[in-house]
Amino acid sequence: MEDKSHQEHKKYAADIDSISKAQARIKPYVHITPVLSSETLNSIAGKSLFFKCECFQKGGAFKFRGASNAIFSLDDEQAAKGVVTHSSGNHAAALALAAKLRGIPSYIVIPKNAPKCKVENVKRYRGQVIWSEANMQSREETANKVLHETGATLVHPYNDGRIISGQGTLSLEFLDQVPQLDTLVVPISGGGLISGVAIGAKSINPAIRVLAAEPKGADDAAQSKASGRIITLARTNTIADGLRASLGDLTWPVVRDLVDGIITVEDKEIVEAMRYCYEILKVAIEPSGAIGLAAVLSDSFKRNPDFKDARNIGIVLSGGNVDLGVLWESLNNR
Amino acid sequence: MEDKSHQEHKKYAADIDSISKAQARIKPYVHITPVLSSETLNSIAGKSLFFKCECFQKGGAFKFRGASNAIFSLDDEQAAKGVVTHSSGNHAAALALAAKLRGIPSYIVIPKNAPKCKVENVKRYRGQVIWSEANMQSREETANKVLHETGATLVHPYNDGRIISGQGTLSLEFLDQVPQLDTLVVPISGGGLISGVAIGAKSINPAIRVLAAEPKGADDAAQSKASGRIITLARTNTIADGLRASLGDLTWPVVRDLVDGIITVEDKEIVEAMRYCYEILKVAIEPSGAIGLAAVLSDSFKRNPDFKDARNIGIVLSGGNVDLGVLWESLNNR
Numbered sequence: 001m002e003d004k005s006h007q008e009h010k011k012y013a014a015d016i017d018s019i020s021k022a023q024a025r026i027k028p029y030v031h032i033t034p035v036l037s038s039e040t041l042n043s044i045a046g047k048s049l050f051f052k053c054e055c056f057q058k059g060g061a062f063k064f065r066g067a068s069n070a071i072f073s074l075d076d077e078q079a080a081k082g083v084v085t086h087s088s089g090n091h092a093a094a095l096a097l098a099a100k101l102r103g104i105p106s107y108i109v110i111p112k113n114a115p116k117c118k119v120e121n122v123k124r125y126r127g128q129v130i131w132s133e134a135n136m137q138s139r140e141e142t143a144n145k146v147l148h149e150t151g152a153t154l155v156h157p158y159n160d161g162r163i164i165s166g167q168g169t170l171s172l173e174f175l176d177q178v179p180q181l182d183t184l185v186v187p188i189s190g191g192g193l194i195s196g197v198a199i200g201a202k203s204i205n206p207a208i209r210v211l212a213a214e215p216k217g218a219d220d221a222a223q224s225k226a227s228g229r230i231i232t233l234a235r236t237n238t239i240a241d242g243l244r245a246s247l248g249d250l251t252w253p254v255v256r257d258l259v260d261g262i263i264t265v266e267d268k269e270i271v272e273a274m275r276y277c278y279e280i281l282k283v284a285i286e287p288s289g290a291i292g293l294a295a296v297l298s299d300s301f302k303r304n305p306d307f308k309d310a311r312n313i314g315i316v317l318s319g320g321n322v323d324l325g326v327l328w329e330s331l332n333n334r
Numbered sequence: 335m336e337d338k339s340h341q342e343h344k345k346y347a348a349d350i351d352s353i354s355k356a357q358a359r360i361k362p363y364v365h366i367t368p369v370l371s372s373e374t375l376n377s378i379a380g381k382s383l384f385f386k387c388e389c390f391q392k393g394g395a396f397k398f399r400g401a402s403n404a405i406f407s408l409d410d411e412q413a414a415k416g417v418v419t420h421s422s423g424n425h426a427a428a429l430a431l432a433a434k435l436r437g438i439p440s441y442i443v444i445p446k447n448a449p450k451c452k453v454e455n456v457k458r459y460r461g462q463v464i465w466s467e468a469n470m471q472s473r474e475e476t477a478n479k480v481l482h483e484t485g486a487t488l489v490h491p492y493n494d495g496r497i498i499s500g501q502g503t504l505s506l507e508f509l510d511q512v513p514q515l516d517t518l519v520v521p522i523s524g525g526g527l528i529s530g531v532a533i534g535a536k537s538i539n540p541a542i543r544v545l546a547a548e549p550k551g552a553d554d555a556a557q558s559k560a561s562g563r564i565i566t567l568a569r570t571n572t573i574a575d576g577l578r579a580s581l582g583d584l585t586w587p588v589v590r591d592l593v594d595g596i597i598t599v600e601d602k603e604i605v606e607a608m609r610y611c612y613e614i615l616k617v618a619i620e621p622s623g624a625i626g627l628a629a630v631l632s633d634s635f636k637r638n639p640d641f642k643d644a645r646n647i648g649i650v651l652s653g654g655n656v657d658l659g660v661l662w663e664s665l666n667n668r
Contacts, residue, residue, distance in 0.1 A: 034368035036390055040458065055616040056370055117613065124374065275658075279451065282389040282618040282654030320616030324609075328662045 011257075013161035013250040014196055016203035019168035022069040026166060029068045029101055033057050035177045040280050045296055048312045050178045052170065055285055055320025059121065061242075062170055062193055062318050063094035063157075069166030070155045071098040079104050082152040086110070086132065086139035089118030090242060090319050091157040096127025107152055109142045111135070115241055115286075117323045136246075158192025159248025168196025174314055175204050183310040185292040187318045188212035188221045188262065189243040191251030197316070198258035209310065212255070212262040213295035215240045215270065221247060221255060222262040239267045239330055242288030242319060261306065263295035270294045271330050277317065286322035287330070293317070345591075347495035347584040348530055350537035353502035356403040360500060363402045363435055367391050369511045374614050379630055382646045384512045386504065389619055389654025393455065395576075396504055396527055396652050397428035397491075403500030404489045405432040413438045416486040420444070420466065420473035423452030424576060424653050425491040430461025441486055443476045445469070449575055449620075451657045470580075492526025493582030502530025508648055509538050517644040519626040521652045522546035522555045522596065523577040525585030531650070532592035543644065546589070546596040547629035549574045549604065555581060555589060556596040573601045573664055576622030576653060595640065597629040604628045605664050611651065612661075620656035621664070627651070 036051045054062035071083060082105035085095050092108045099106035108127040110119055111134040122129055132142040147154050156163065170193070175181060184201055186194040198210040214221050215238035223231040230252050236244040247255060270287050273294035277285040292315040295301055370385045388396035405417060416439035419429050426442045433440035442461040444453055445468040456463055466476040481488050490497065504527070509515060518535055520528040532544040548555050549572035557565040564586050570578045581589060604621050607628035611619040626649040629635055 031371075034370075034390075036368075039392070053616075056368075058373070060616055278618050278658065282387075282394055284612050284616040284618050324612065324662070328658070 012195070012199060012254050014164040014168055014199055016200060018161065018165040019172065019196060019200045022162075022165040023169040023172055025072050026065060026068045026169065029058070029072070029098070030065055031057055032173060035174070036281055036283065038280050041276060047296065047310060049296065050181065050312065050314045051281060051283070052174045052314060052316050053283060054170065054316060054318050055283060055289055059090065059094040059097045059125070060319055060321045061090035061094065061289070062167060062316065063090040064097060065169050066163035066166030066192060066196070067091060067094035067155065068098040068101070070160065070162040071095070071102050071104070073162050074153060078153050082106055082150060083155050084109070084143055084146045084150065084152040085155045085157060086143040087157045089114050090321060092127065093118060093121035093125060093321070095155055096122050096125035099127070100125050105152070107146045107150060109139055109146065111139055115321065115323050115326065118321050121321060156248070158190030158245065159250045160192075161250065163192050164196045164250065166196065167193040168200035170316065171197040171200035172204070175201060178312070178314060180312045181208065181314040183209040183211065183307070183313045185211045185213055185263070185295050185313060185315045187243060187288055187291045187316065188214050188255070189288070190245035191221065191247045191255050193316070193318065194259060195251045195254035198254055202258055209260045210258060211295070212259050213291040214262055214264050215243050215291065216264045216266050218244050219264045222264050224252065225256065225259070225262055228256070240270055240288040240291055242286065243291065263298060263301050265291060265294045265298050269298055273297065274327070274330070283317060284320050284322065285317055286319050289317050289319040346529070346533060346588050348498040348502055348533055350534060352495065352499040353506065353530060353534045356496070356499040357503040357506055359406050360399060360402040360503065363392070363406070363432070364399055365391055366507060369508070370615055370617065372614050375610060381630065381644060383630065384515065384646065384648045385615060385617070386508045386648060386650050387617060388504065388650060388652050389617060389623055393424065393428040393431045393459070394653060394655045395424035395428065395623070396501060396650065397424040398431060399503050400497035400500030400526060400530070401425060401428035401489065402432040402435070404494065404496040405429070405436050405438070407496050408487060412487050416440055416484060417489050418443070418477055418480045418484065418486040419489045419491060420477040421491045423448050423455075424655060426461065427452060427455035427459060427655070429489055430456050430459035433461070434459050439486070441480045441484060443473055443480065445473055449655065449657050449660065452655050455655060490582070492524030492579065493584045494526075495584065497526050498530045498584065500530065501527040502534035504650065505531040505534035506538070509535060512646070512648060514646045515542065515648040517543040517545065517641070517647045518650070519545045519547055519597070519629050519647060520650045521577060521622055521625045522548050522589070523622070524579035525555065525581045525589050527650070527652065528593060529585045529588035532588055536592055543594045544592060545629070546593050547625040548596055548598050549577050549625065550598045550600050552578050553598045556598050558586065559590065559593070559596055562590070574604055574622040574625055576620065577625065597632060597635050599625060599628045599632050603632055607631065608661070608664070617651060618654050618656065619651055620653050623651050623653040
């Protein structure tokens with residue numbers, strides 16, 4: 001039976017060992033992010049909510065956990081040639097920052113529709129920006145071109161065991177800070193964060209419930225779960241610019257097996273959650289980062305009998321990189 | 335010599351004993367607020383900055399420390415009659431919340447020009463709002479009227495030993511979290527916060543430097559220090575709505591004796607600091623709350639030879655209650 005359990009873990013691109021090793025590896029570089037709570041929001045939700053503030057992570061998002069794990073996993077020879085990635089923003093900035101800390105070059109392929117503040121973060125951390133068209137094919141082709149020219153190592157934003165393990169460190173830290181958590185609500189896009197979190201959290205507490213939060217306008221994960229295979233959307237339509245990616249072949253098995261449900265929310269619910277974060281929690285959050293709160297406050301969560309017994313809910317506020325103008329427009333045009 | 339030291343402490347409305355007692359008294363009710371830091375802001379400042387995030391305190395500001403100390407200091411008979419205060423906002427909400435937690439009524443006199451979100455906070459905590467004109471005379475007269483009608487206890491926003499002791503708990507907590515602090519920068523208005531912080535911090539580390547940050551358009555504390563007596567301004571003009579009050583007879587002696595300098599800043603510097611808090615720290619802050627960072631980034635701080643040796647600077651981000659519309663207008667109209 002022990003062998004079976006061991007084999008189970010090995011089914012995925014990360015396991016509790018790789019996550020624990022990642023935690024030790026990145027410890028000198030990452031912030032231990034605070035957990036906030038609010039009686040007002042508890043009253044609104046009818047639950048005890050604990051907010052893991054990854055918006056305060058270096059680079060402004062959880063992405064630095066995975067990026068620093070990937071960068072500091074490289075041997076010296078690999079590292080010297082630098083790293084390359086394509087990303088709409090937070091992974092890009094995180095990788096540039098981790099590369100800067102290791103003193104190696106980073107080549108960042110950014111789609112033309114990326115938020116301005118996220119591009120500025122890449123430049124601030126001395127990443128070399130290479131523009132692509134705003135579709136996945138152009139992003140990947142451009143990244144491959146850079147890769148062949150430089151010999152740099154590709155660090156995919158989510159479909160990479162080192163990234164999944166790095167993001168998983170969040171769950172070890174969170175359960176250490178709030179051991180009584182019975183439910184985690186985690187944004188889902190490509191699935192790197194929730195894969196690492198689900199593997200990590202369920203290794204510590206197999207009974208914990210792990211739920212994904214996804215925009216209705218980019219609900220590929222919900223459709224994938226429903227149909228039992230990876231569904232890719234031809235187009236997405238959501239204010240949550242960080243949640244438009246599709247699941248990868250390394251993240252899908254974890255989402256399929258270990259994620260207990262996917263809550264889809266409307267953009268207007270995301271904006272309302274952003275406002276709560278701003279006005280009540282006093283935390284500056286991007287739309288993608290606020291979706292976990294939006295999910296918990298949504299009717300589809302509240303009315304789901306499966307979630308009735310959730311009492312102590314951990315919500316990952318995953319990122320804070322928002323253009324102030326975009327925030328203001330979205331709050332005003334609800 | 336010991337007697338003299340004892341007498342020194344007794345000169346003021348609070349001392350390390352009253353602050354320590356306050357800390358024990360309010361411990362069940364207050365948040366231990368996190369300390370954030372940012373390499374980016376350290377680079378900009380050329381110093382190591384540590385941000386004590388009182389915007390995450392209950393009620394959204396440090397004021398809950400003093401308010402809860404005052405409320406839970408009352409004997410049952412006094413308490414049953416409730417409390418009354420006049421305040422432009424954060425003290426009002428804090429007192430209402432503390433009263434709600436003790437289950438007693440609170441009567442809150444609010445000037446007509448108070449920010450909307452601060453009034454909403456008072457109502458959220460079930461404070462009974464009584465409007466006054468936007469000047470100190472009308473505020474005090476209205477409060478006195480309520481006081482005589484109800485028998486409630488007046489809890490002044492700052493000129494009160496219980497309040498000063500409560501606010502002082504911030505310094506004990508901060509120095510416990512970051513023992514290497516050599517300088518503290520604290521917003522000053524009526525002086526309750528900085529009095530408590532100066533007494534508390536210097537009791538733990540007599541060598542620590544305590545600096546006040548004040549808007550140029552409400553620089554009564556700087557003028558008072560310069561002239562050696564309390565100066566009251568006929569009018570003030572600043573975006574920092576929480577920093578318009580004048581020193582009281584209990585706070586002035588502490589400011590006179592224990593505050594090592596007052597840094598005055600322009601409103602545009604406050605707005606720039608707000609933007610940094612938002613975009614880099616990811617913290618939603620009100621203008622008054624951001625003034626400590628504005629002070630540290632100001633030329634008058636950087637060029638002052640007295641502050642050259644400041645290395646580890648603790649900045650109190652004192653409150654986060656800002657109307658989103660006001661924030662946006664101020665950021666856009668710099």
